[in-house]
Amino acid sequence: MTYRGPLALLTALALTAAGCGSAAGAPEPAGPVATILAPSAVSGTPDLDAPQVMAEGLDVPWGLGFLPDGDALIGERNSGRILRLTPGAGQPREVFQVPGVTPAGEGGLLGLAVSPDFARDNLVYVYFTAENDNRISRFRLDTGNLEVVFDGITKGTYHNGGRIAFGPDGMLYAGVGDAQNTATSQDPDSVNGKILRLTPDGQPAPGNPTPGSPVFSLGHRNVQGLAWDSAGRMFAAEFGQDELDEVNLIEAGHNYGWPDIEGEGDTHGGRYTNPLVTWKVADASPSGIAINGATAYVAALRGQRLWTLPLNGATVGEPVAHLHERYGRLRTVQIAADGALWATTSNTDGIGNPSDGDDRILRFPAR
Template sequence: MRSIWAATAMTVLLAAGAAACDSSSAGPAPAGGLAGSTASSSPSATPDLEAGEELARGLDVPWGLAFLPGGDALIAERDSGRILRLRPGGGTPEQVRTVPGVAARGEGGLLGIAVSPTFSSDNLVYAYLTADADNRIIRFRLDGGDPETVFDGIASAGFHNGGRIAFGPDGMLYAGTGDAGETSTSQDPASPNGKILRLTPEGKPAPGNPTTGSPVYSLGHRNVQGLAWDADGRLFATEFGQNELDEVNLIQPGRNYGWPEVEGDGDTAGGRYTGPLVTWPVREASPSGLAISGGTAYIAALRGERLWTLPLNGDTAGEPAARLQDRYGRLRTVQVAPDGALWLTTSNTDGRGDIREGDDRILRFPAR
């Protein structure tokens, strides 16, 4: 645990005791959030990117972010394997679980999390993690009990692990995976790597997938780390390029997005490959998290250290604009809360950023 917030965490422990819900989550509590109350927000309004509020600080590479039905946020820390619960008004994040079996190395660790669409009845949370032998998806009840592996066998490496998971409007679980440095897997329909997978909540290939009995929804990806749907159910994804161009793609079932044959815009080989909606030079983006509010996509950029806003118009996109540039450093995850506010996680403690005092932090931008 980093010394930048150890003293604060110890103070919290002495005052409040352990906040974990099971014995596996023993350890120092995270540093406190700063906002005692937050600005009002409306789900029908637009996030105000000039009205940022810091909800929590001193976190250890916050990667996954998902919301419970009541508005509380669950935050997954990549390297510690901890899941924290943070209330919309800020305050001290509560450690609710340490996920067993997390092998944090390089870009791997505890990555994306998703809340079951039937959480009110099943209390289930899903997580994508790097284990000793592979990347896998597990699920567990938030109120306790052992986790259950629902999908495994996704090759892992020090980089290109993918990791974003999300439930779609159809109630199916989608997962973005990486090529784990073996580029040929992205074009191999039998490999789960370099793909977007579509699964049932039990981890089986979802009905209606392009190939019956296969979990593959789309292929030809390098490293997918953002998934989001617009109001009409269109799926969009962000993808890291190699040396030249990062991408935002409109994902359609069965389509091949070209990697490693094509990076960014390029020859579609007579329609075999599907081109991206938007590209950026790698130095300006490294797009990770993706969220959609109204007619705008919000893309969190790591190397680019900015938030891209992208107007969406059906199957097409307008001109992207850079916001929050160089203000908070590397931005990992962006999500829209139930009240319409936009939440952001920074990623300056991941070994590639310049650590600012208080990093890493959770930021909120109310919609009004």
């Protein structure tokens, strides 16, 4: 069943988040968890001095996920193709073409997430821009039958969000942009400018801050990175506008301030939650985020670098920049089961300056 329509039930959430600095507690875990790889389960640390080019000549690779056998699935934003890459087997091969993808501006085939129960259900989830909206669909990799699970997300030329990921609770999380309408981020009747928490079937997840609502947090501009540490804490990377990009610790029901605040500096009596770390937009424009042990890796587009953040529980240490201008714009990062860090470049997206071989899939093996 597809979730549709305005979110009248979000009024209580908005009032709660607006009226105090604290919010509802974290939802109770639900759903399958056994097959989700915890960051603490991987071994080693990615060696950023030992890059391997796994594939090249791709068309804006955006979504990236791993199958249980170690193969990678890659989604191309503009073509709508899903590619399967077997390490050591050369260039990836097309395994599915997502029907109905309508690329324009920053829209197209965006996030990709492999079902945590893939060995049983063979399902892959995708977030993409269709003719009239952004939507989340899923398909069986063995049959290719596409099913819409959540639609009606307002699309825009920019700020479509698009990152999807399964959390340690087995629920599907989605970063949704404001679609260039800043008012939606604080609007209780809009799913835009939010992080959503859904069941694998696309329904509002049990334990959400407002029962029957898909919204987990609000006050976002354009979240394109979602990751969890080994304790189950959720971190998100978010684009700022003119001044400051952010990494936030995401908590159920919290309001992260957009459009009233960009970066730190809540002057609204504790109404909003401040970010853990900020950068000047020229140094970051953060997209993907991945966590391995006590380190978060943040891919920067405009900044053309990879940021590492030391994690200390719910706080972070001083960010360190790596790979500055070595590969151009970095879009997505993921940690594989063997501890390697995979990254996609985004130089063919109409903003970057592609060089021979772009766009690429990079792998930094664990040491």
